[in-house]
Amino acid sequence: MTTQQQAGTPANGTTAAETATYVYAVCRQLTPAALTGLPGLAEGFPVRALRCGALTAVVQHVPAAEFTQEAWEQRLSDRTQLERCARAHHEVVVAAAACGPTAPLALATLYRSDERARQALGEDAGRFTAVLDRIEGQAEWGVKVSLPAGAPRPPDETPSDGPHGSGKAGAGRAYLERKRGLHRAREQRHDRALQTAEDVDAALSRLATAARRLRPHGQELTGAASRRQILNAAYLLPHDRAEELAEAVETWRTRTGAQIELSGPWVPYSFVGEV
Template sequence: MTPPEPPALVYAFAVCRGGDLPGTALDALDALDVLAELPGLPELPGLPGPGTGAPVRTLAAGPLTAVVQDVPAAGFGEAALRQRLADRDELERCARAHHAVITAAAALAPTVPLPLATLYLDDGRVREALGERETSFLSALDRIAGRAEWGVKVYAPTGPPPAPQTASEAASETSSETASAVGPGSGRAYLDRVRTRQRNREQRHTLALRAAERVDAVVRGLAVAARRLRPHGVEVTGAHRTHVLNAAYLLDLGRERELHAALASLRRDETDVQIELSGPWAPYSFADGGIADGGTAP
């Protein structure tokens, strides 16, 4: 017989060092205006969580502090959560709320972000999970203290899309290809054109990859840690550019001006690619002390 679900679960957003983020600090987070990009969420007394009406709070666990919120099991149990996160709009809303809490906490203290929808049965289970990973959490907090994550993306333009043909242009092109197909050497000429286009594409891609490596080398020189991430596909980038570098860098606070200057110089030199910078972020890519494999719906 399946045991009944508890009336509430505990949603864990992040982990800080004990004492770095006292409960009274949550009230001060209202001033960060973290609600501005979260339309439809209620004004909570502390932080905006996934819109449940309960305040975000801190939970002491030995030398660590978890940032948590009580959520109704009816909306966050395993089946309900799976259904909610299968909806693209609901997934985006939850992800934005999750990120807003982490960003607000990280503005006050070094913060290890936890994965979206990290849920526990009660406060005791949260403390158990943090206790099991106490050493790795403390190491992660030492690693990210006084630092922020920056993202750099490099794209290779593939050129503008071909203009749509009129009916007469299409008919003329078809007639021309038909005429060429029956002429002497026409098949060889066609294959030569195809090979040339393919070779040009490969050369452009190779140049873009080399440019991306130079960008990565410069930014790595400023960072204390770097991580290559999976490039985005055409569904994210669009059909007219190719993602050739997706990287995250952990930089000491105060090096922002050097980073911006370095990328400005790279943009002038690397004219074959597009370079985008984002950040500063909470150090999602460098908080390996997290409990990504430990926080699940009950």
């Protein structure tokens, strides 16, 4: 890292007035080489460390004119642009996290200058320190549980004679009875699905330092029309309990017949805003 970069002066001939400071994350310690070569969100501006008292922010100069609120709104409303920005942000956070506990900041965290970033982050140093203490030696794991989404075949719209009687009266009673039976079956499946979600979450939560229930994804996001997601959760776990978690997930797959997806380890995005 050059002296110019350490001082926070743009290194490509751009003046400080023409740039803003984008902040990716806050950590305690950072090996400068871990950030080397990362493109971040702005070409021509190195991703670098910015000391904020006892803490270190991972930052990058970005062209101020291209990162206004209006520009961000346009960028984030475009799915392709949003995904590109999210990937670039995440790549930097992961590189920083390889050096030690790291608190990622939200996408589009911007300040007018390094000094303004240093001041704002320094004012929140107590919270960042508590977060870093909490996630040290921990990782986030994601668990998604899905069950078949098939529903019973609906009754015929035209009532017909059945075993409950003859003629229109008997056929009508049979038709209503079938509808009530289908309704009860749907309720029972719903109750069983809720209980499965509660049981899996309770078992995995006992292994975790912390757990969060997230909104289940609809079929339009999962792309699986034949399955319904009943649990979408995140668990903060010590690194040495990862194998235990995987074994528990496999046990619940066998016990319930549910599709259970385990993903991770991740930087603990879901748990950095709780202190």
